[in-house]
Amino acid sequence: MKRLLLAVGVAAWAGAAQNAQAAEWRVSHVDAPARVSGIETVAGETQVNAGGLW
Amino acid sequence: MLTGERISLTFVDVAAQPRPPDGALPDAKVTTGKDDIARAWLAEPTTRYDHGILGNKIEAGSLVIETRDGKRQTVRLKDDAVFEDLEPRLADLDRDGHDEIVVVKSYLKRGSSLAVIAERRGKYEIVAEAPPLGQPHPWLDPAGIADFTGGGTIGIALVRQPHVIGSLELWSWRDGALGKTAELPDIANHIAGTRAIDMAALADFDGDGIADIVAPSLDRSRLRVVSFAPKPREIASVPLPAKAVTNLGLVAESSGPPAIAVGLADGSLAVIRRAL
Numbered sequence: 001m002k003r004l005l006l007a008v009g010v011a012a013w014a015g016a017a018q019n020a021q022a023a024e025w026r027v028s029h030v031d032a033p034a035r036v037s038g039i040e041t042v043a044g045e046t047q048v049n050a051g052g053l054w
Numbered sequence: 055m056l057t058g059e060r061i062s063l064t065f066v067d068v069a070a071q072p073r074p075p076d077g078a079l080p081d082a083k084v085t086t087g088k089d090d091i092a093r094a095w096l097a098e099p100t101t102r103y104d105h106g107i108l109g110n111k112i113e114a115g116s117l118v119i120e121t122r123d124g125k126r127q128t129v130r131l132k133d134d135a136v137f138e139d140l141e142p143r144l145a146d147l148d149r150d151g152h153d154e155i156v157v158v159k160s161y162l163k164r165g166s167s168l169a170v171i172a173e174r175r176g177k178y179e180i181v182a183e184a185p186p187l188g189q190p191h192p193w194l195d196p197a198g199i200a201d202f203t204g205g206g207t208i209g210i211a212l213v214r215q216p217h218v219i220g221s222l223e224l225w226s227w228r229d230g231a232l233g234k235t236a237e238l239p240d241i242a243n244h245i246a247g248t249r250a251i252d253m254a255a256l257a258d259f260d261g262d263g264i265a266d267i268v269a270p271s272l273d274r275s276r277l278r279v280v281s282f283a284p285k286p287r288e289i290a291s292v293p294l295p296a297k298a299v300t301n302l303g304l305v306a307e308s309s310g311p312p313a314i315a316v317g318l319a320d321g322s323l324a325v326i327r328r329a330l
Contacts, residue, residue, distance in 0.1 A: 025279075025292045028325045035321035038250060039303040046303030046315055048323060
């Protein structure tokens with residue numbers, strides 16, 4: 001299992017957003033390069049656990 | 055941080071977390087403090103509680119507190135209870151400059167309760183407990199600690215029985231006792247049998263300067279953003295493309311409230327953002 005840091009970058013893309021709650025909130029369905037198995041917050045950073053990348 | 059309309063992710067290999075201290079609960083999270091408590095963790099694994107809501111039937115029989123001077127104290131439970139939790143939470147509940155510790159204590163015959171541990175005459179001990187849920191196995195999961203009303207009182211938000219009831223309750227510790235002050239229905243912050251106990255997050259989502267709570271609905275098909283200020287209310291209910299199955303993560307935006315990241319049952323990642 002690898003831990004991935006969610007941050008600004010150019011490596012992945014976000015799918016089309018869909019409107020929610022009178023257009024105030026948007027959900028972007030992100031295709032991660034591997035199945036997302038967990039999210040942890042470590043020292044204030046959000047880390048996405050995804051298996052099978054390496 | 056997220057900027058602009060386009061969401062992008064960088065995937066970075068991060069160093070493994072340090073090995074937990076000797077005697078710690080397997081998969082225990084070591085909580086670090088900024089004040090008189092340096093570190094705290096759950097310890098003395100025991101199988102005396104036949105429940106397994108956190109993925110195994112190994113719970114903690116004690117809590118270890120390491121103070122800033124390096125000394126350690128242990129708060130050990132009697133055989134009729136365990137700490138059914140993965141991490142102690144540090145917060146200065148009474149604003150006296152000293153952290154208290156909030157943890158889930160489960161009685162083998164009476165179910166879970168919320169416990170507050172504080173220093174008394176140089177010794178850490180349990181100083182308050184909420185009434186246990188009444189029978190073996192009903193459990194609760196803390197969702198966050200903050201001033202949720204804006205009135206200056208630090209509250210403890212928890213979800214009572216997040217798998218079957220899903221009641222988000224606000225508790226406060228005043229005059230030595232824990233009391234429930236508000237509640238909202240239809241919230242889940244845990245999936246039975248998993249170690250993901252942080253399916254809720256805190257931030258000011260509506261811009262009123264007061265902490266709000268985001269967590270899945272009881273069926274985990276939506277993310278609900280709720281507030282206790284000025285009274286219990288829903289700020290938003292956002293349908294998800296698939297059910298939420300992971301902890302929530304917050305990602306700073308260049309302006310406005312943070313985005314919310316959550317893993318979904320289809321293996322993908324959803325990022326929820328408030329349009330400004």
